[in-house]
Amino acid sequence: MTIGARVVKTGLAVALAVYISTLLQFPSPIISAVAAIFTIQPSISRSWQQVVEQVQTNVLGAAVALAAVRLFGHTPIALGMVCIIVILISIRLRMESTIGLTLVTVVAIMEANNQEGWLFALDRLLMVLAGMGAAFAVNILVFPPRPRRQFIVQVHDAHAKLSLLLRMAISNEMKEDVHRAEKEKLQGALGKLDESYRLFEDERPLLRKRKQAGARQLILSRHMIKALHKGMDLLEAVEEHYFAVSGCEAWAQRFDQQIEELAKYHEHILLKLDGKMKANADIEPEEEREGRLIEQLSDYLHRNPDEYKRLVFVASAMLEYAYHLRRLDRVSDQVQQRRETDAPA
Known part of the structure; x- marks a missing residue:
């Protein structure tokens, strides 16, 4: 069994994402690590496209999650409905590859307390951006795809x-x-x-x-x-x-x-x-x-x-x-x- 470059880069991207999360004193490095995993792609072009689409759908998902929390609270039914809405929007925008990470962001925001509001959502988005940035940097600098x-x-x-x-x-x-x-x-x-x-x-x-x-x-x-x-x-x-x-x-x-x-x-x-x-x-x-x-x-x-x-x-x-x-x-x-x-x- 051989270990490919993409396997090594995924591990490095996760490690870098966790390190950045610790450096920036994020409450949990999990979201950054998940974002890094989703961003690693077999080519730099695809990796950049993934970053752009992930930013768009995660911002949109965060906005929908915040609105749902204010209107319906933290009920399981509300969380399920928001996930369905976010999936449909992502498919409509032809960004199906971003659904996984966007749902992670939605769930993370909706499980927060009402008092934290948009500051908590911004914090979670910064975690996602840190993970994507770490993965993109690793993809370019370490064994760049040829x-x-x-x-x-x-x-x-x-x-x-x-x-x-x-x-x-x-x-x-x-x-x-x-x-x-x-x-x-x-x-x-x-x-x-x-x-x-x-x-x-x-x-x-x-x-x-x-x-x-x-x-x-x-x-x-x-x-x-x-x-x-x-x-x-x-x-x-x-x-x-x-x-x-x-x-x-x-x-x-x-x-x-x-x-x-x-x-x-x-x-x-x-x-x-x-x-x-x-x-x-x-x-x-x-x-x-x-x-x-x-x-x-x-x-x-x-x-x-x-x-x-x-x-x-x-x-x-x-x-x-x-x-x-x-x-x-x-x-x-x-x-x-x-x-x-x-x-x-």
Whole structure:
């Protein structure tokens, strides 16, 4: 079991929040610690957004709680009704992620005595702000999130798993339990990539030049994920349709060679993006070979359409995978050229 950076930062944020609460002589550090836990996010942009939304909903929740205490007192029914109102308001404002901490603030305010009033509410809000400030500072200063670097590592990891499964798909030499386990790992890796892409979308660079570079990187990242998903679709097509065809062994060498070539092309694109390929290296496979495969398959279909029609699904997935690899190759070239143009002389 490994301890991730976010786990360590959560612990540090809680410790810092408690320390600040003690330093400012707050009556209890619990609310600050809870606020710090809720504020730690996988990216700085999300963490800042969480701070802004938490401040808004906590101020609103505190106001509703104060009004409810004056109108209805400290009854359990009043507390439950206020919680319902605060939840509905947060959902209406599309700030669902702030509900937990806002309810903590509401409960803390409503359990106070009437005499303390708005001063008690202000005290509780300051505790929340102290916790959020501690978490935000820790998130920036300690192991700051680097989603782009993590994304590239995840892409290579997903491609390594995909390449292994594709190269063994036609030969069917891998043990079934091993194949199943590797496929589950690949699906998990693709899920992490989708989450990383959503983190990219949340980023909001301040400088115009950084915004343009970020937009280009976002487009490239989307094509990288798309190519991996299309490779996964090809793997699914082979498993579902290829082995259901009687006499599929006649196509084994042709399909295996084509898939091997596409997996190699995918690998070379990633190496080129890492700057590990020569500038003049010709890595794109011949489209004529794909055309010949389609012609041969069409000829077989004319002879016996019922027997070989399921091979069309495999060929279609293969061609779509090749199409998206070529798109990724072109986009990567454009992004790299623009990056070199923008680089200072």
